[in-house]
Amino acid sequence: MNATFGTGDFLHYNAQYKLLICLECKYAIQKNAVRSHLLRHKIYRGERQRLLSAISTLELAEPDDVQFPSTRREPVKGLPVIKGYRCTAIGCGSLYASFKRMRGHWTESHGLGNNLPEGFACAVDLQTFFRGTKLRYFEVTREASLVENQPQQQKGLVSMPSCAMFSSNPGLDIDLEKLRYFHHFTSTTSLTLPVGISNLTNYWQTDVISRALHLRWLMFGLLSISASHLAVLSGDETVKRTHRERSAQYRQGFLAGWTGSTAGDDTDVLGMGVRVTSIQRCCMWTSTSIPLQSFVTTINGYTDPNSISMKSNDTPSDTPTTNQLLSSNNSIRTDIPKAALLEHFYNLPYRMAEKLGKPSVPTDFMAIMSAISALIECCPQFYEANDPETLWMAMQEWLKRVSGRFTQMLTIEKHPATLIVFAQWQLLVARAERDCWFLRGMATRMLCRVIGELDENRASRSLIEESMGWALEST
Structure with missing residues (x-):
């Protein structure tokens, strides 16, 4: 039961949360700080011992053990009510007391800082x-007479009524879950996706969305991407699993509708379908095995509306057995200086010649050397790019520059030399992952795939270990 202590009853024990709250200081006193807190209020000797004796009979929770309210509730007695903000991103709901911290949250957790979507937070x-320095907040009902720290309304915030729960109405049939995913796509996800064509602007925000409002299968595609994005943003494994399941369900609806679509002559709609499939595949491959040929086709065909093969339901194949170079505790470094990486690429032909010898077919040799030269030429683009669009185009650029013979040796023949060069490309792909959320973990998985393909080739595997080991970091 609740109780009060001290002269003037300035100490209040909240039995629900197992906390001792100082009504004068307006915060809970940590268990190991009760004695010093009483001294701060100039309570000495006899009275202090009496209070300490009474308080010792109470069950006081440590700060990390306190069960914070998970839903909006009435204010807790003795604590001030302050104005703050709640993040409106689906599956988030993070709380902050200042606009500055909310903006920082969107930068760190949602990948957006400068172009925040409308309604990104509510008061x-x-x-x-x-x-203390690591404050945790919980939301309470409005009590105007108790509210402190009244902030000015900021652009992009929505008022309290906009955050209220929808009341049920049997006369309306609204799928709130789909609406939430669609809202997240329009307000957040659409701002993070590349177009692949430099002269197109607001493609995902206007062109694709307007078509999706009339094409059910395309809408399912956007919902699938939105759900995958939320899975990446969430730090809770249960929430991640839920979003991934929803993404898979919506993806099936997209594939079924697109395969049967009669819009084959509409190149704009076909191009949208190709891009949606590409993003979906990348999302899927960051958590499953990656078919090498499909990966190359997907990146190459992102802007090609004639890539009819993109309409097939591509099921990932099993990943070959790999060695211990890549483990669950390793990832590719992204802090390698450009000069060091360029030097690494320049030395690659000599190291390959030492381990593998020179290819016996001149055309094969030229294809491999040309691909390495393209790596050197494309490297600066990855270091200069700082947004999803330019990073994606930099990824495409290398695949466009390699010869058809190199692609054939890589994807069909699985030639060891081409696999080694492809592995070096992952050092650049890893840099793209920083701003392209749908690629996170892709480079490490692709490198794992290459190692698996080379598992029986000792010389090639040895070269991978030597040339890539320095570029890995423990996580």
């Missing part, structure tokens, strides 16, 4: 139990 009333 709410907050409380916190403790004071």
Whole structure:
């Protein structure tokens, strides 16, 4: 039960949360700080011992053990109510007391800082139990007379009524889950996707969305991408799993509709379908095995509306057995200086010649050397790019520059030399992952795939270990 202590009853024990709240200081006192807190209020000797004796009978929770309210509730007695903000991104709901911290949250957690979507946060009333540098807030109902720290309304925020729960109405049939995913796509995900063509602007925000409102299968495609994006953003494994399941369901609806679509002569719609499939595949391949040929085809065909093969339901194949170079604790470094990486690429032909010898077929030798030269030429683009569009185009550029013979040796013949060069490309792909959320983990998985293909080739595997080991980091 709740109780009060001290002269003037300035200490209040909240039995629900197992906290001792100082009504004068307006925060909960940590268990190991009760004695010093009483001294701060100039309570000495006899009275202090009496209070400490009474308080010792109470069950006080440590800060990390306090069960914060998970839903909006009435304010806790003795704690000030302050104005703050709640993130409106689907599956998030993070709470902050300042606009600056909310903006920082969108930069760190949602990958957006400069171009925040409309309605990215809503104004709410907050409380916190403790004071300190790592504050945790919970949302409470509005009590105007208690509210402190009234902030000015900021652009991009929505008012409290906009954040209220929808009331049920049996006369309406609204799928709120699909609406939430669609809202997340329009407000957030659409701003993070590349077009692949430099002269197109607002492609995902206007062109694709307007078509999706009339094409059910295309809408399912956008919902699938939105769900995958939320899975990447979430730090909770249960929430991630839910979003991935929804993404898979929506993807099936997209594939079924697109395969049976009669819009084959509409190159704009066909191009949208190709791009949606490409993003979906990348999302799928960051958590499953990656078919080498399909990966190359997907990146190459992102802007090609005639890539009819993109309409097939590509099921990932099993990944070959790999050695221990890549483990669950390794990832590709992204902090390698450009000069060091260029030097690595320049030395690659000599190291390959030492391990593998010179290819016996001149055309094969030229294809491999040309691909390495393209790596050197494309490298600066990855270091200069700082947005999803230019990074994606830099990825495409290398695949466009390699010869058809190189692609055939890589995807069909699985020639060891081409696999080794392809592995070096992953050092650049890893840099693209920083701004392209749908590629996160892709480079490491592709490198794992290459190692698996080379598992029986000792010389090639040895070269991979030597040339790539320095570029891996433990996570």
